[in-house]
Amino acid sequence: MEKKRYLSITLAMCLALSALAGCGGGQTPQPSQTQAAGNTKEESQQAGTAGESSNDTAEGASGETILIGVSGSITGAAPINGLRTKQGAQMAADEINEAGGVLGRQIELFVADDGGAQDTAINAANLIISQDVVAQVGPNLSGMALAVEGLLSQAKVPMLTGATSPKLVTTIDNPYLFRIRAADTVQAKLAATYATQNLGCRKLGLFTNSNDYGSGALNVIQEYLDGIGTAYVAEAHNTGDTDMTSQILKLKDAGVDGVIIWTDDAETALAARQFHDLGLDVPIIGSPSISTPQVSGLCQPQWLDNWYCVTDFTASNTSDHVTKFVKDFEAKYNETPELYAATYYGSIYILKDAIERAGTTESDALLKALNETDNLQGVVGKYKPNTMREMVHEGIICKLEDGTAVYLDSITVED
Amino acid sequence: MNKKINWQYAMMASAFLILALVPLFMSNNYYITILNQMVINMIVVFGLNFITGLAGQMNLGTAGIYALGAYTSALLSRNFGLSPWLTMVAALVVGFLIGRGLGYPSLKMKGVYLSLTTLAFSEIIRILATNLMDITGGTQGIKNIPRFRVLFWNLDTNVKYFYFVWTVAVLLCLLSMRIAHSKWGREFKAVKDNVEAIESLGLDIKKIKIRAFTLAAVYGALGGALYAHFNQFVTSLSFTTDLSISYVIMLMIGGIGNILGNIIGAIVITILPEMLRFLGDYYQITFCTMVLLCAVFLPNGLVSLPGRFRHLVKKKGKGGERFGQ
Structure with missing residues (x-):
């Protein structure tokens, strides 16, 4: 009986070892x-x-x-x-x-x-x-x-x-x-600069994700706007939120004349629809998310009327x-x-x-x-690369036309 | 019955022995990392087995408990310079308190309602971890979490850390077996099988359920703490509902209520995604199909395979005799 038990243990160990060896072999994907x-x-x-x-x-x-x-x-x-x-x-x-x-x-x-x-x-x-x-x-x-x-x-x-x-x-x-x-901070500052200097916004709505991506950009934008004395109203949402009505209505009630939206892919598309449906008809500058076809493709072209975005790349750039x-x-x-x-x-x-x-x-x-x-x-x-090994120092401003990001200008943000 | 238990003990011992030998043959960091993840997953599943496996209460809040353990240990050790040993104890205390707290809803809820409550708890923890950026670092996490020291031995390599978590897993496996075969374990099983019978015996169901939840939470929080000190980085992106479901899958694939099943489930579900990498875009559909097939054809988990095989052989033997007569 005892012999049998030891035999079964040895057999089990051998089986398991060979199985593991098999796993090992199969684990280096080609x-x-x-x-x-x-x-x-x-x-x-x-x-x-x-x-x-x-x-x-x-x-x-x-x-x-x-x-x-x-x-x-x-x-x-x-x-x-x-x-x-x-x-x-x-x-x-x-x-x-x-x-x-x-x-x-x-x-x-x-x-x-x-x-x-x-x-x-x-x-x-x-x-x-x-x-x-x-x-x-x-x-x-x-x-x-x-x-x-x-x-x-x-x-x-x-x-x-x-x-x-x-x-x-x-x-x-x-x-x-x-x-x-280009870093988020660079892109966010570019969005704030364009909104105030080029679009002439005097009271900005800031609509951001409460995660690091959104709040990091929010801090940079707030710092810039405080520095130049431009008024703003900030509203946030969480990742995965699908109803942003209350935040958008607060921005509308505050009488903002432009909005910077900084959030992730899915939330950007949802917000685009809700901004349109709730009739907040002011220039909106989006994060790089909206420049990608996988996000703008989720939107009806009319939702993106009067939308701009900052990004690193757009296929409509006419450079050789x-x-x-x-x-x-x-x-x-x-x-x-x-x-x-x-x-x-x-x-x-x-x-x-x-x-x-x-x-x-x-x-x-x-x-x-x-x-x-x-x-x-x-x-x-x-x-x-600069001293912090950041290799890209320019951003692009695009306007959304028929749901596609159309190149407007390239701006170098750091020497 | 005794034979069956002896066979399972032998298999458990073999599994742990083989795991201990693997780093001697595969020093590659990729494999060692997977081994660490596997053993940490094992610890969490041992805990989940008490509440879902033995007591039959569906718990989808494991990710939240795991996250609390990870953040407690990570923040205390990194921000306050406390020894990871102390912070691990703190994580256990947090697990204990959460287990007590989570146990109470289970007294009034059953089935899908309890699942949703635990799931909601897990999501609340994840959302808090994402939004309390000044404390948790949000989705971009906490870096530079220190590793454990054992006497004068710094667990600075993944191999050393593996042997540490392996030792913890062996001890917790023995403890789990002890509990499962003790009065507590029998009470947990009774809650799953026949609540009315327990009440008629004058046993306190409240205490039993809360005890099961507490054990699960303590194991889960410990797993989270070990995970944080292993990766030396924690982000809220890790603690999604998917993680909770993964642990339930490990439990189910291995064999619900069976400690050998927990070991098998943790090994299979940790290794499988890595083994299926070569499928590229088709990995997820293949993985899900395999899990589904296993659930349909092996409802008692992979641990029941030898029994099923023996049963088939016996059946064939009997059929052959009849045919020959």
Whole structure:
């Protein structure tokens, strides 16, 4: 009897060990598969090499390729943003590879889904690091970027993120973290400046999300308006709120002659409808959310009459490099590119430029080269890091026409 | 019955032993992080098992309790420089108090109403954590939460931290088994099976339900504290309803009311999303389908598989005999 018991225990342990070993083997996802899901044929072929490559050098080279990690929210609350992130980065990699690669080597992407959640983002970052990448681009949400920046710093992997929270530079000093979009504070100040100076608003309504994104912008706008002596009325809502009637009516009753709205994607679209339905007919300046087709597409064009927005990118920008990017993106994916596609398209070119100047993919040399990036022209502006490694110092003002963000002006906000 | 229990003990011991050996073969930080998450999830599910598994009271407030444990420990250790050991005790106290508080609605509510009450509690905690930015850091969280020290040993690597949480999980597993097979455990099961019978025996249902809620909350808060010190970062984005549902899924997939089932559920539901990463866009639909199939075809969880298999073999054997006669 006793023998039987020990035998069963041993057997159970062996079974479990083999199962775990099986899990271990299956857990290193192949970039090719991650990448290829839902992509075009040639894109899948391009990405297809990634799965077979072995990453056995510290240089982040899989065989003769340069491996770059991409962390995007492929699943979760905003999967379109993750898809565009992946598409933008892949398009840049394809273009570079077709032109002969970098230092004679091809660029390969390892895409990991951060799920728009902290734990998944941490797992995605660890997975990317385990592949011996030269750098990681993304994640795009500030909360996720804050969760993983320490991991990447520890692993000496440069991180290029489109996350825009001021906390990424005010509360941490990570030499491996580079920001490739203008900060929320910059964008918010730009919105307030445009509302008062260009639209001539004398009493502004401030309608913000009560989360960090909204309240961070609110603080900057209030400080600016207090400084120039412009009156304002502030109203807030929570993430997930669907009825904003009381806040909008308070703004209407206060007699505001303009509104700055700073909130997340879903709430922006809901607010657009409710501002329209409640007849608050004043100029409204939105955050970058409303410039993206995935948000403006949720709105009827008439809801967005008299709407403006500040952003980093719009497909209607007539500059040569943006026009070319839009044309190429539409040809490749049959979709109009937006902020996330443009941001992460640019991120791969920043890395290409830095690797070429460094002459190697070695971490310290690459970091030095990234810090020395000097007015590299990208689709969201010129990249030049300041002392806090913020690379973009300009914003765009757009007007919403027929539900589409139409380029009005580019404004440099920092020298 | 004794055989069955012995088999389950052997499996539990094997599971913990294998988990302890994994870091020796896989030093990769990716795997070690998942192992840490797995063991922390296990601790929370051990707690949830008391209230939902044994006592049969559906609790969808686990994320809120977990969040309170995480924030209590994180804020006290980071802002006041207290030892994580002290802050973990504080998290346990918060868990105890919340458990007592949450236990009271359960006295008057049943089924879906209790689920909604606990769910509402969890959402209130999440919204507070999001909006009290000066305290909690909101969606962008609290950074630089210190790690534990054991005597002169700083748990500064994920491997060291894993062995620490592994030890805690083993101790809590033993405690859970002890409780499940004690008078308390029998009372919890009786509440689930036949409330009227308990009342007729003169037992205090109020006390029993509150005790179950308190145990679940203490385990949940402890899990939250361990999670905060592991990640060294806490954000309100983590404590959504999805998290509460994940814990219920772990309980259900493993086997409701069964401690070995809790271990299996925590392992499977933590590993599965990572194993399915290669599916890209199709991961979620695949994951949900697998969970649904498991719920339909294995209502008693994965822990019932060997029994089902034995039953099938017996059936086949009998059928064969008849055919041969």
